[in-house]
Amino acid sequence: MNARKTSGIAALGALGLLSFGAASAQDKASPLPKHEVPRSAEGNVVIGLCDGETTLEVKGVKDPARIDRKQAREISDQLMAEWHRKNPQANWDPAPMKVALAQNPPTPPPAAKPAVEPRGDSASSDAAAVGQKKGDKIQSGHTYGAYGARDEALWKASAEQMVTEGHRVFHDAKSLGSTVSVSCDMCHPDAANTHPETYPKYQVQMGRTALLRDMINWCIENPVRGKPMAEDDPRMKAMEAYILAQRKGVKLEYGKH
Helix, strand or coil: CCHHHHHHHHHHHHHHHHHHHHHHHHHHHCCCCCCCCCCCCCCCEEEECCCCCCEEEECCCCCHHHCCHHHHHHHHHHHHHHHHHHCCCCCCCCCCCCCCCCCCCCCCCCCCCCCCCCECCCCCCCHHHHHHCCCCCCCCCCCCCCECHHHHHHHHHHHHHHHHHHHHHHHCHHHHCCCCCCCHHHCCHHHCCCCHHHCCEEECCCCEEECHHHHHHHHHHCCCCCCCCCCCCHHHHHHHHHHHHHHCCCCCCCCCC
């Protein structure tokens, strides 16, 4: 291969890398699509559903702060009814029977504590004693092998605390930062139809593959009409924990929702 041909190939390679780098930077820099709701001719509040298409004009309401939880529930029901009308084939879990609306929804009761059998030595036991059990498969340092009932109780309490906090945020419009009193449970009772088991997946509203947290933020920005949360926001982590706990063991249901 002569020098001229070699330099030509090198130049093409460099050009390809530059163009790839530019495309990658462009992808990172490109903003996510927004669900632009139409303006009301009368200046009323307009709320968009998380499908990126369905909207509802709240007649006679020009200040979103005037919307209370009862009216927010009615708005959510109307938006979902319109979505079902446009998507009659959608496989959507039925909402549980509605009860009298509480101002502050109760937190879920703690699960019954099953009897826990101690396994190996406790985390506070003597490391030397653990090392003497040469026949046992115990990792040095008590990381996995040596734990007992107290350790499991602590793990369980910690996990339940996070899930309970997620339940609270999920049902609390104020904690979500809603400007229209809408909370997540109004469209997803008890975290129904959230389908964390299907993520990551291509989300047609966004035009890209999304994680569960991306969809949570999309819903916060649209029907909830709040500001998106950072990925490390404790509220985001708690809601992910709650949704995953609620959907654990549910059959996969892929779809555009």
